[in-house]
Amino acid sequence: MSGIPNLRIPRPAPLFLGSLLLLGNPAANALDFRTTSRPALLYTAPSNTAGKVAIAGSGLPLEVVVDTENWAKVRDHSGRLAWIEKAALGGSRNVVVKAETSLVRTQPRPDAEVAFRVARGVLLGVTGEPDAYGWLPVKHADGMAGWLPLHEVWGR
Template structure:
């Protein structure tokens, strides 16, 4: 393999590994508009409510290509998103537990689609979360979307 070809292969490998990195942001204080192109002149697709997590797939200047919980891809302005971490429950009737343990008592039960604020990561793939009503408990990373 020639040196230029080796450099090109390594560059592609790095680009591919970077494309699999997940970066989640949360819609800030005001809802954001998702567009079909990185411009306010693009077609408006959706309005996403505040607090909703979005996966950042690509950054292009002041625009971000994002994926929502349904898997849809669209563009939004970076200024509308924050680093705060929220998650959405993936399954119906999920038990939010008192401690990060499958056998721990449930603090509350939440349905699919409920938004929770992440307050900290816990050991063993658990997250400490807070419901908007103030209830706090633990969920597994695999039970939510946005992490």
């Protein structure tokens, strides 16, 4: 041979390979968002006797980070973590506008006519699944509907 030592490359352990497969699977990494079905208290711990953090209004989207039998640890759009009784979750899907101003379009295209404008913090109902190009169908509480880019909202 040419004086280059033979290197033995170890085979990855099956558990490690399985972990890599899960990391590459978007469904395995999907965030779990749920919406409040009614106004509900947010607590510092999973107990009605724990400290009260805030009141979550009806229709607020929350990211579930810990899920137990009766409680869920959730994150709101500001990043705050708190606990909520799971019975308060389950309303229709909503998102919060995170862009300063979003243009909701009549069709899922950046050159489509503007249906209406929404400001940061506005709740919008989700009326379907996002399309392949990242446009989400939404509806305002007053009935106006259209499409906006998925990256301009939080809660989906």
